[in-house]
Amino acid sequence: MNHPVQVTRSSMPGFDEYIEEIKELWETQWLTNMGVKHTRLEVELARYLNTSNVALFANGHLALEYIIAALNLKGEVITTPFTFASTTHAIVRNGLTPIFCDINPDDYTIQTEYLESLITEKTSAIIPVHVYGNVCNVKEIERIAKKYKLKVIYDAAHAFGVTVNGEGVANFGDASMFSFHATKVFNTIEGGAITCADSSISELLNTYKNFGITGPETVKYIGGNAKMNEFQAAMGICNLRNVDQEIKKREKNYNRYVEHLSEMKGIKLSLPPKNTKSNFAYLPVVFDGFSRSRNEIFEELKKQNIFARKYFYPLTNSLECYQGKFIPNHTPVAEYIAENVLTLPLYADLNLEDVDKICAIIKTHHQNLQLIIPR
Numbered sequence: 001m002n003h004p005v006q007v008t009r010s011s012m013p014g015f016d017e018y019i020e021e022i023k024e025l026w027e028t029q030w031l032t033n034m035g036v037k038h039t040r041l042e043v044e045l046a047r048y049l050n051t052s053n054v055a056l057f058a059n060g061h062l063a064l065e066y067i068i069a070a071l072n073l074k075g076e077v078i079t080t081p082f083t084f085a086s087t088t089h090a091i092v093r094n095g096l097t098p099i100f101c102d103i104n105p106d107d108y109t110i111q112t113e114y115l116e117s118l119i120t121e122k123t124s125a126i127i128p129v130h131v132y133g134n135v136c137n138v139k140e141i142e143r144i145a146k147k148y149k150l151k152v153i154y155d156a157a158h159a160f161g162v163t164v165n166g167e168g169v170a171n172f173g174d175a176s177m178f179s180f181h182a183t184k185v186f187n188t189i190e191g192g193a194i195t196c197a198d199s200s201i202s203e204l205l206n207t208y209k210n211f212g213i214t215g216p217e218t219v220k221y222i223g224g225n226a227k228m229n230e231f232q233a234a235m236g237i238c239n240l241r242n243v244d245q246e247i248k249k250r251e252k253n254y255n256r257y258v259e260h261l262s263e264m265k266g267i268k269l270s271l272p273p274k275n276t277k278s279n280f281a282y283l284p285v286v287f288d289g290f291s292r293s294r295n296e297i298f299e300e301l302k303k304q305n306i307f308a309r310k311y312f313y314p315l316t317n318s319l320e321c322y323q324g325k326f327i328p329n330h331t332p333v334a335e336y337i338a339e340n341v342l343t344l345p346l347y348a349d350l351n352l353e354d355v356d357k358i359c360a361i362i363k364t365h366h367q368n369l370q371l372i373i374p375r
């Protein structure tokens with residue numbers, strides 16, 4: 001391909017649309033600390049995500065660190081290794097021990113059948129991930145959490161706008177974290193949010209993210225600084241106006257990939273179930289009995305200027321920083337998926353022709369090898 005194709009490209013509003021949105025900031029000269037843009041974005045997101053309490057943050061990672069602190073978790077937290085480093089780091093940076101649970105072979109979310117066997121008297125919470133926007137088995141997680149009195153925080157960084165049977169993902173568990181990083185379906189350049197059922201928790205979070213300040217002369221908590229500024233919020237207001245359209249464009253590309261790849265032997269897709277409205281955030285492909293390995297296809301695409309990503313490889317429980325640190329729970333399904341998965345380029349402004357070319361390259365390497373190996 002003449003132009004390089006990256007795995008993702010940020011959605012942006014029109015230049016004039018953003019300029020119009022930030023003009024007001026030159027009048028008020030109020031740049032951060034819960035200004036008008038921040039307040040407005042909070043309200044609009046609550047409406048969009050169909051939930052009651054939204055606390056905005058400077059980024060998704062800090063949002064996750066702060067909700068873990070706000071829920072006062074202790075001891076062990078059961079989580080998935082098949083995720084971005086952030087999920088595990090947020091647990092460890094709070095002084096907690098991650099206990100790794102294996103994943104489902106079909107949607108790569110946490111395998112709920114193993115959860116109960118991992119619960120000890122030290123367990124305080126479960127932090128599953130709606131990985132690639134695939135929604136976890138929330139019913140079963142809720143049942144187990146209730147039975148053992150555990151908190152549930154969903155890493156919903158990939159699941160912006162996803163609904164199951166019409167219910168927004170923001171309403172599952174005690175809290176959910178969304179990331180509004182530039183590479184996500186909805187972005188505020190950098191940014192994130194916590195949604196939670198209990199308004200006292202979101203109030204606490206809003207205090208924590210501003211040094212624990214509760215009044216002009218009172219600092220009640222040992223908080224930090226994780227506030228979203230007005231320029232980020234303004235970007236969010238603009239992007240939220242356009243997000244449905246962006247998701248529709250993603251869907252077109254997603255469906256084109258599915259047309260090409262769904263019947264190809266040795267390629268496994270994880271299509272959203274019928275009751276789920278997807279956001280088409282990612283296109284993970286698992287090479288499972290394919291004639292070429294994931295790494296070979298990755299290199300072949302790279303030669304042609306196409307930059308797919310090995311999301312999520314390595315697993316967080318085998319990251320260098322965690323070597324020898326935690327019980328190396330065997331998670332064979334996660335290991336297998338991490339070794340064989342490739343996330344193909346998918347974003348709103350990707351051309352259908354580019355999708356065709358990417359799939360053609362995969363197909364070519366598939367067929368070449370079939371010719372070599374007699375059957």
Ligand SMILES: *Cc1c(COP(=O)(O)O)cnc(C)c1O
Pocket residue numbers: 059060061062083084086087129155157158178179180181190191192
């Ligand atoms: C992006 C991401 C995060 C972190 O979000 P940031 O906004 O980049 O800090 C956490 N978890 C997962 C699964 C992510 O993909």
